[in-house]
Every structure is written in C-alpha cells, then in structure tokens.
Amino acid sequence: MSVKQYLCGPCLAEKAEIDGVVYCTECKEPLCAQCKQDHAKIKVSKHHKLCDLADVPPQEIQELLKNLIACPNHEKEEVVYLCKDHDMTCCNKCAMADHRKCEEVKVLSDILNDIKVDCTGLKIVLQDFQQQGERLLEHERNHEELVFQIENQALASLQIIKQKLLDIYAQLENVVLSSIADKKKVIGEKIKTNNDKARQFLNDIKQQSTYFEQVQNFGTNEHVVLLQRQLEKNSVSRLKSIIGDLEKGRSNSSFKCVEDTSVDSLLLEVKNSLRIEDCTCDVSETGSDTDNSPYKPYTERIPQLQYTKDLSIIPIFDKKKRPIACSCIWIDKYILIALHTVNALLVIDEASDFVLSKFICEVTPWSVSKTGPMDMVITLPHACTIAFAQLRYGNVHVITELKTRIPYYDVTRNVPLNQYICMSNSNGQIDILNNDGTLLREINISSDIKECAISIYSCCNFNAHNRVLIISNNRDTLMALTLNGEEVFEYKHEELIGPNQIAVDPCGNVYVTSYPLAIHQISPSGQCIRSLPFSNEIKSPVGICFNNTFDKIAVSGGNESGVNPYLQVYAFT
Structure with a gap:
C-alpha cells in the first residue's frame, strides 16, 4: 500500500506534529525517530514489534485486531485468559466475576508458549470453501448463460x-x-x-x-x-x-x-x-433438454454452390454502362439486386436464369432492404428519398416515397417496435423513424461508432435476436450497438476485408461478406465462429441475403473493379 502521512502518536499527544518513521503494532500508533529510540529504552515497550509505515495494516484490519483482543463484556479491557470450561476468552474482571470456580482458566500468553501456532489446516479449509464458492459462482454464470440461450432459442422459435x-x-x-x-x-x-x-x-x-x-x-x-x-x-x-x-x-x-x-x-x-x-x-x-431443440446455430452446415449467374451477359443494359451489383434481398422465390451506374433493381427468378423484371430508378438505388414478407425499402440518397415498395407477381411496385432531411444510404427495420433505422453514411448519423416516416429520434453515438458509420459503403442490420444494431464500415470492422448508442461489441479479424451487407439467421448469428469471396459467421456476442469459403472464381462480394427458410444464401458482387455483376446461390447441407 502507498505510504500516507502518519504523525507520531506520542508527539501528537504533546501537540507536536512530527512525521512518524515506524509503526508500533502493539501500541497501534506511528513513532518518530526520537520516540522510536525512547520506545526501545522503556522496559514495557522495548519488545514491541515495529514495522515500516508501508506495512501498516489497513484500517479494517486494525479494527479487526482491536476487536479480537477486546473483552466482549468490558469495552475498555483486553482479554487475558481462556476459560476452557466455557470455551471463551475473558479479561481480569470477567475471570474474577464469572470464572473463579472454573477448573481450567489459562493465561493466553502461557497457552501460546505451550502450543505451536499453525493455521495451515484452517487455511486449507478456507481454500476449499473458496473453491466451492467459485464453483457455485461459475455454475450460476453457466446457468444464467443457459437460460439466456433457452430464451434466445424460444425467441428464435417465435421468429421462425x-x-x-x-x-x-x-x-x-x-x-x-x-x-x-x-x-x-x-x-x-x-x-x-x-x-x-x-x-x-x-x-x-x-x-x-x-x-x-x-x-x-x-x-x-x-x-x-x-x-x-x-x-x-x-x-x-x-x-x-x-x-x-x-x-x-x-x-x-x-x-x-x-x-x-x-x-x-x-x-x-x-x-x-x-x-x-x-x-x-x-x-x-x-447435455440438457435444450440439446433436442431444432433451432441450433448454423455452425456445422456447409454451403454448397448451386449456380452462378453472370448478370453482365443479360441483354437489358446500356452497352455504354457497366452495372455494379450491390445489396440484394430474397423475397419469396425471387432475388432482387440493387444495381449502381444503371440505376435499376433487377428481379431474378431463383430457379432459373430468367430475369423477371427490371425496375428503373431516377437516381442510384444505393441499397434495398427487406422489411416484410413482400415489402422492401429502397434508399435513394442522391435524391434524399427512401421508397417503400412491394413485390407483386415478380414486379416492383412503389407504394410511397418519403423525402428525408438528410441522405440515408441504408435502412433496416426494427420489426418488434415497427420502426425504421436509417443510416446516413455521409453524415455518420443514425436516425429512428416511426412507421409513418416521421423522425422519432437520432441515436447519440460515440466518435468511434460515427467513424465506423461514416464510410460511404457502410451497411446496417437490426439483429432482433439480441436487439442490437450491427454496422459494417467496408474497411475491417463490424460494430454492434444498442438503440441508445451504447457499444455492445467490436468485431475485427485479420481476414475480414471490405465487409459490406449483413445478414442475420434466426439464432442471431451474423453473416457478412469479406474480400476475397468468403463470409464471416459471427456469434450474437461478437465472437468469430468461422469463415465460410466460397467459390474463388469471382471476387468482390458485396450483397448477402437468406431465403425465407434460411437453408439457402445468395451473394452478389463483381470482380476486382466492381464490374461484371454476378449472383451466386449456395445451399446449406
């Protein structure tokens, strides 16, 4: 412990403030250099134990030592005897008043001379108790985690x-x-x-x-x-x-x-x-009762490539423009891809190479997010607009458009609260909108989270499993935060490069694309589960989405230059 200022006790009694240099453990007071010498000369104190001020016990230990030697019946008296008949300590007054007829009343100092003080056995017992207590704490922690997992599995069941x-x-x-x-x-x-x-x-x-x-x-x-x-x-x-x-x-x-x-x-x-x-x-x-649950994290399933669609050969584009495939969503049996440069949404039938329709936008559709069974939100940041749309019979129908006060590049939906979480990548700002599009509030975020969100290709996704917002910044970081702006975890990995769109499975596991073509699977608490390798024929993954039954996953992107758009579909086995 650090040495504080201790004033010499005897000198302080004489109203002289002199710093002590040693501490008498029996007198319970500091001594200056002169009093230390006097202490050693006086017969009653010359055998007192002195220690450095740095070794002075804490105040609670001093109180404990004082209470141990104090007589329980006489506050100002110290215990001198041990009555073995009554198994209790007593002072001179107690010995005369209460223990005169007792057969075995021993002086404490005599007992100490006759026996060897050995606390090893007691220390072992206390250590055993400590280990048992720690095991109990560990058990409760594990049980709390088990209850949390059971709750999450129940929530996953409800979500499914x-x-x-x-x-x-x-x-x-x-x-x-x-x-x-x-x-x-x-x-x-x-x-x-x-x-x-x-x-x-x-x-x-x-x-x-x-x-x-x-x-x-x-x-x-x-x-x-x-x-x-x-x-x-x-x-x-x-x-x-x-x-x-x-x-x-x-x-x-x-x-x-x-x-x-x-x-x-x-x-x-x-x-x-x-x-x-x-x-x-x-x-x-x-094992436990939860082992039989069908809703387990997808840690053992292996993705198998089903097919690859080369979107650049589809004869619907302007030959002078090269489309860049960005975010994608999976609605019913159709996959929708937001295309930059050609300003369009592409609707593809999952079971064939047939492009069902092409929806033209006036400005770049920066991202498209699924918000319901047939519903979606299209972000048009260059026009400060978000469009609420539906997919009907394979065609995109805009229901309404909302002018926004700032450009939103990505939108995700908080289904339980029926709210939209909108991220402005250029402003590093995250807003929550009511279902009618009115501003509810702005999330107050730290500078670190703002730096993560300010990347132009940042994406966000609301993880309803543990009610956190996941943000990727297209560099090397994923961040999770509560809707109050508090950081939950930060995920970095040496193999995580250029993370873009985020997908979440029913158990709360997070999936994010990484360059080259691989997908990181991350637990709800932000731990790396594994990196899923995909076909190495095509590079630069951007979009990722699950189908409705979560047994297939689609990846959209392009080559190293961000062109020659493609779509790959994998099935989990």
Missing part, C-alpha cells in the same frame, strides 16, 4: 413461426388475389361485351325512334304509314330477337371466398403451438 406465418399469409394472399384477378378479368370481359351489345341495341332503338319522329315531322301520313309498316315488318322482330339474346346472356357469374378450414381453429392451434414449462437442468451434466 412468425416468419412462416407471414410467408404462408403472403402465399395465401397471392393465391387469393391472383384467383380474384383472373375471375374478375373473365367476368369483366363478359360485362364489357354485354355493355357494348346493350349500348349498340340502345343506339339502334334511338336511331329508329329518331327516324320515326323525323318522318312524322317532315313527311305525310303516307310516309308515316309506310315507315311504320317497314319497322313492324323488319326492325321490331329483329330488335325483339336481340333483346331476347341480351336477356339470356346477361352477366350472372360471380365468386365467393370459402373457408375450407376453420380459420379460428387454425389460429387456436397456432396460439397453442408453443408453451413454456418449468424444468430442472444442470449445466454441469453432459
């Missing part, structure tokens, strides 16, 4: 069920709306045909009526009689036949929505599909 419900609803919606559209088309064509015939019939009637009125006004009675005879002979029978056909052919086809299965029963089954029950487990044992 939610995603499946959303996906099946999207499929049901597509089927129902497509069926409605087909039937409406047939019925609409029938109605249009009947309307055209009815209008033609009415025009014919109007024409005959006009002829009749004109002949009455300008002709003679003979003209009227002849016209009447002509109409009755020719037109009336024809018109009667036409009106009969119109009556027979009038529209009567319709459709109705029929529940083949009780929706309430299905919802009740979904509601009861998961439950939480109490159980007993011991993390010190091998």
